[in-house]
Amino acid sequence: MENKKCTCGHINPYGTILCESCGRALTGEAREQKLYDMRYEGSARRSQTYNKSIIDKVWNFFSSVKVGIWLIMLTLIGASFGTILPQEFYLPNNVDPSVYYEDVYGVFGKLYYIIGFYDLYNSVWFIALIAALGVSLVIASLDRVIPLYRALKKQRVDRHESFLKKQRLFAQTDEIPNEIDLQTVRNQLKKKHYKINEENGALFAEKGRFSRWGPYVNHVGLIIFLVGSMLRSVEGLYIDELLWIREGETLQVPGTKGEYYVKNEEFTVENYGEESDPEVFNEALERVGTVVKNYQTDAVLYRDENNELPGAEPQLIELAKDDIQVNQPMKFDQFAMYQTSYQKDEMKAMRFALQNKSTGEEKGELTVDLFEQQDSYILGGGYKVELLGFYPDFDGFTEEGEPKSKSPLPNNPAFLFNMISPEHPDGEVSFVEIQNTMEPLGETDYKMTFKSLETRDVSALTIRKDLTLPVLGLGGIIFMIGVIQGSYWNHRRVWIQNKNGHLYVAGHTNKNWYGLKKELDLILKGTSIPAPEDQVEKNKK
Amino acid sequence: MELASLSSNLLYAAFVLYLVATFFFGGAIRDKRSQSSVSGWAKIGFVVTVIGFMTHLGYFFTRWIAGGHAPVSNLFEFIVAFAMMLVGAFILIYSIYRVSILGLFTMPVVVLIIAYASMFPRELSPLIPALQSDWLYIHVTTAALGEAILSISFVAGLIYLIKAVDQTKAGKKTFWLEFVLYSLISVISFIIVTTSFNFMNYEATFTWVDSNDQQLKETYSIPALVGPNQGDLQTDNRLAPIVDTPPLVNAKKLNTLVWSLGIGLALYTLCRLVLRKRLGAALKPVVKNVSLDLVDEISYRSVVIGFPVFTLGALIFAMIWAQIAWTRFWGWDPKEVWALITFLFYAAFLHLRLSKGWHGEKSAWLAVIGFAIIMFNLIAVNLVIAGLHSYA
Numbered sequence: 001m002e003n004k005k006c007t008c009g010h011i012n013p014y015g016t017i018l019c020e021s022c023g024r025a026l027t028g029e030a031r032e033q034k035l036y037d038m039r040y041e042g043s044a045r046r047s048q049t050y051n052k053s054i055i056d057k058v059w060n061f062f063s064s065v066k067v068g069i070w071l072i073m074l075t076l077i078g079a080s081f082g083t084i085l086p087q088e089f090y091l092p093n094n095v096d097p098s099v100y101y102e103d104v105y106g107v108f109g110k111l112y113y114i115i116g117f118y119d120l121y122n123s124v125w126f127i128a129l130i131a132a133l134g135v136s137l138v139i140a141s142l143d144r145v146i147p148l149y150r151a152l153k154k155q156r157v158d159r160h161e162s163f164l165k166k167q168r169l170f171a172q173t174d175e176i177p178n179e180i181d182l183q184t185v186r187n188q189l190k191k192k193h194y195k196i197n198e199e200n201g202a203l204f205a206e207k208g209r210f211s212r213w214g215p216y217v218n219h220v221g222l223i224i225f226l227v228g229s230m231l232r233s234v235e236g237l238y239i240d241e242l243l244w245i246r247e248g249e250t251l252q253v254p255g256t257k258g259e260y261y262v263k264n265e266e267f268t269v270e271n272y273g274e275e276s277d278p279e280v281f282n283e284a285l286e287r288v289g290t291v292v293k294n295y296q297t298d299a300v301l302y303r304d305e306n307n308e309l310p311g312a313e314p315q316l317i318e319l320a321k322d323d324i325q326v327n328q329p330m331k332f333d334q335f336a337m338y339q340t341s342y343q344k345d346e347m348k349a350m351r352f353a354l355q356n357k358s359t360g361e362e363k364g365e366l367t368v369d370l371f372e373q374q375d376s377y378i379l380g381g382g383y384k385v386e387l388l389g390f391y392p393d394f395d396g397f398t399e400e401g402e403p404k405s406k407s408p409l410p411n412n413p414a415f416l417f418n419m420i421s422p423e424h425p426d427g428e429v430s431f432v433e434i435q436n437t438m439e440p441l442g443e444t445d446y447k448m449t450f451k452s453l454e455t456r457d458v459s460a461l462t463i464r465k466d467l468t469l470p471v472l473g474l475g476g477i478i479f480m481i482g483v484i485q486g487s488y489w490n491h492r493r494v495w496i497q498n499k500n501g502h503l504y505v506a507g508h509t510n511k512n513w514y515g516l517k518k519e520l521d522l523i524l525k526g527t528s529i530p531a532p533e534d535q536v537e538k539n540k541k
Numbered sequence: 542m543e544l545a546s547l548s549s550n551l552l553y554a555a556f557v558l559y560l561v562a563t564f565f566f567g568g569a570i571r572d573k574r575s576q577s578s579v580s581g582w583a584k585i586g587f588v589v590t591v592i593g594f595m596t597h598l599g600y601f602f603t604r605w606i607a608g609g610h611a612p613v614s615n616l617f618e619f620i621v622a623f624a625m626m627l628v629g630a631f632i633l634i635y636s637i638y639r640v641s642i643l644g645l646f647t648m649p650v651v652v653l654i655i656a657y658a659s660m661f662p663r664e665l666s667p668l669i670p671a672l673q674s675d676w677l678y679i680h681v682t683t684a685a686l687g688e689a690i691l692s693i694s695f696v697a698g699l700i701y702l703i704k705a706v707d708q709t710k711a712g713k714k715t716f717w718l719e720f721v722l723y724s725l726i727s728v729i730s731f732i733i734v735t736t737s738f739n740f741m742n743y744e745a746t747f748t749w750v751d752s753n754d755q756q757l758k759e760t761y762s763i764p765a766l767v768g769p770n771q772g773d774l775q776t777d778n779r780l781a782p783i784v785d786t787p788p789l790v791n792a793k794k795l796n797t798l799v800w801s802l803g804i805g806l807a808l809y810t811l812c813r814l815v816l817r818k819r820l821g822a823a824l825k826p827v828v829k830n831v832s833l834d835l836v837d838e839i840s841y842r843s844v845v846i847g848f849p850v851f852t853l854g855a856l857i858f859a860m861i862w863a864q865i866a867w868t869r870f871w872g873w874d875p876k877e878v879w880a881l882i883t884f885l886f887y888a889a890f891l892h893l894r895l896s897k898g899w900h901g902e903k904s905a906w907l908a909v910i911g912f913a914i915i916m917f918n919l920i921a922v923n924l925v926i927a928g929l930h931s932y933a
Contacts, residue, residue, distance in 0.1 A: 039896075065892055065896040065897065066897065068892060069889050069892050069893060069897070072885050072888055072889045072892070073885075073889055075885060076882050076885040076886060076889070079878050079881060079882055079885075080878070080879075080882055082873065082878060083875040083878050083879065083922075087873055089872075089873075104752060104789070105789065106787075121873045240868075240869075272667045277667060278608075278609065280545050280607055280608060280665045281608075281664075281665060281666060281667045283664040283665070284662070284664040284665060284666035284667065285667070287662065287664065288666075291666070291667050291669060292669055292670060293667065293670070294670055295670050325670065326670035326671050326673070326866060327670065327671065327673055327674040327865055327866045329865065329868070336868075338868040340868060462868045464868050464869075466864075469864070469870075472860075472870070476857050476860075479852075480849065480852065480853060480857065483848065483849045483852060484849050487845045487846070487848065487849050488845075488846075488849075510895070511845075511894075511895055512838070512841070512842070512845075514834050514835070514837070514838040515838065
């Protein structure tokens with residue numbers, strides 16, 4: 001494993017195929033080859049040099065572009081399967097995926113669930129694929145960029161003629177050009193923004209070398225991005241909470257450890273109107289009906305000054321007022337509060353009258369707050385209503401005949417009232433649900449008549465803190481710089497060498513050979529120097 | 542109202558100009574002179590294209606002013622904007638390479654895309670809250686531009702294949718080339734079918750039952766070969782469906798697809814009968830003066846130019862906006878996933894080309910597949926897969 005000294009005197013690292021300095025072939029095999037793939041200048045790449053230990057094998061596996069492309073294609077195909085049916089996180093909240101997929105999509109849905117495609121993007125194999133892609137990015141880049149950097153930094157102006165002969169674009173002639181022709185070529189090269197170096201009758205022109213680093217820069221960006229997306233699991237960097245808040249309520253902002261409180265002053269949904277909005281929209285509104293213009297929560301943000309004191313009552317200081325709309329989250333500290341959902345007209349309170357069935361006479365009214373019920377409501381004159389039972393989300397009766405509630409939310413309130421009147425001091429029992437009254441203990445003389453309903457809106461706010469965003473942003477920016485650097489510039493090199501009565505012309509580029517060939521044709525036009533030919537194409541024919 | 546109608550007239554004008562440009566680019570092919578010098582026909586074709594593009598831009602900005610928001614908010618607007626970007630991308634690539642054959646193939650595709658767009662509701666629509674952001678035009682126009690430049694790669698790839706695929710023997714290559722051409726014909730067929738029945742004011746109403754056992758109404762504007770689940774025809778003297786579909790399938794869209802593919806096949810067969818050879822073979826003389834190396838280069842350059850633009854618009858800007866509007870920069874929504882798939886596909890394309898030396902024909906086939914992915918994301922994801930991006 002020792003370094004290799006070239007005839008020219010340069011000492012090359014072990015594994016070098018073409019001398020970094022003069023370009024002579026250092027291995028027997030390379031000497032035999034007529035053409036050599038100059039992508040990495042014949043420099044010593046680890047993956048091409050060692051293949052003994054496990055580490056070598058792993059390194060060689062991941063450094064292969066072929067493997068990289070396979071990983072890309074597998075990720076691509078894998079990802080597409082997740083779009084066939086909606087993913088688990090897009091299902092309605094209250095459904096069980098194990099039944100939902102079969103119920104809605106039949107056998108195919110069941111299969112989709114069993115294979116685990118319902119949560120494909122969090123599956124072990126998908127994450128493993130992405131991780132493998134990340135490893136491949138790191139190893140494949142390191143394997144190439146370091147040797148390439150050494151080789152491009154050390155290149156000499158006059159290279160050994162074998163190096164030129166091995167280039168894809170190459171020509172030779174015995175006709176030595178005169179100084180006028182050479183000057184024309186120099187001028188043309190300068191016009192095309194080449195940097196020219198000359199030494200002992202050898203001319204070397206180069207431009208756009210920095211574009212060679214583009215792929216590595218963009219890979220660094222991608223790696224930063226991938227690392228950034230893993231940071232999310234680090235404690236304290238990422239918070240994602242949902243807060244349902246009713247109009248008028250002041251609640252602690254979840255995820256802020258009790259430091260912040262928010263009040264929902266009012267929630268509004270506004271639709272586009274044919275009168276109020278520009279006339280040009282009328283046609284569309286007539287076709288589709290209503291279109292929502294705005295969802296908005298008028299929010300007040302408070303800070304609890306006593307947050308640090310254990311056991312103290314919260315002391316709220318108003319910090320800011322803001323109307324939170326879609327696309328306009330409220331930002332505070334490192335948090336952003338978004339308008340995400342709402343429920344219109346949640347029932348808040350119901351108003352009833354106690355009515356004599358035969359006379360129709362009302363003996364008084366009462367309001368049941370669906371969130372804070374009283375045990376009894378005194379109406380005066382010997383009239384009183386007791387609330388024996390309250391079922392906020394009434395869902396039928398148990399086998400024993402008890403009414404049951406499916407949730408604590410007042411979605412379908414039902415009441416068991418005991419109506420006390422001078423005629424019935426012990427009361428008469430009535431079961432009241434929306435649009436239905438039952439008399440479980442026998443017919444009654446009085447009934448509860450529904451008068452009115454009080455509602456309010458509930459707004460859903462997402463509270464999010466994501467300190468990984470700067471890392472992701474940095475990764476994105478570096479990626480874009482790298483992609484642009486590598487895409488919109490080309491690395492082009494031209495050698496014109498006059499040696500021992502022969503003139504050699506060679507050209508190299510990392511991509512876009514057609515373009516380089518055209519450019520060389522133009523540069524050498526009208527001179528005695530022959531335009532180099534594409535040896536790959538020539539060999540094909 | 543004034544401005545809105547001016548806007549649609551400008552779009553008509555652009556449409557016609559693109560059609561005219563096609564003929565001039567066609568004339569350039571018949572021109573006997575050598576390929577290197579640009580013929581007078583091609584010059585006129587290019588000038589007409591540029592005027593068409595200006596008119597198209599005129600449509601875009603007058604509509605923007607009329608509606609108060611960038612006209613990229615529904616399927617019609619987006620596809621028309623995409624067509625505009627395609628012309629822009631063509632102008633860009635043409636000014637580098639000056640190959641008239643590229644015009645002959647790009648302009649009909651543009652015409653087809655605009656016609657296709659106009660099959661969707663065209664009125665100016667107000668923006669839903671999620672779309673009320675400057676990122677609407679920043680994200681959508683950049684993404685569309687990226688996709689358009691990548692599409693030029695398809696056009697060049699198609700030209701390459703028409704020239705390079707050996708028509709003397711039938712095989713996989715000739716089959717898939719015919720398949721690509723048949724797909725293009727099916728788009729024409731879709732436009733013909735939709736427009737003709739629209740012109741006849743065809744309407745057939747069905748009641749049907751959805752997966753929640755609810756009875757719904759659906760109105761077909763072309764005869765129903767494929768009917769909805771337990772569909773019951775309400776309109777007299779209308780064709781009764783041949784098959785019913787399960788409730789999950791959107792029967793109306795499937796019916797339109799069946800019609801388009803069916804009439805497309807009929808048109809294709811007719812062409813074959815008239816020409817007495819494969820369409821690929823019939824197009825071969827048109828491309829006989831094309832330099833394969835040059836179109837290969839154009840195809841590849843378009844990917845190199847388009848890839849960064851696409852990444853910026855369809856992924857990076859998209860993520861920034863998603864963070865603002867949907868609270869998260871990435872949510873595995875189908876449209877997002879397909880943008881990622883497009884990105885990965887072209888990344889693979891570039892690696893194959895630069896490191897594995899996939900040039901010429903292989904590269905051209907990849908360009909065709911890439912375009913298919915873009916079209917799938919542009920159309921199918923909106924129409925077929927339900928997700929956050931389904932505005933149409």
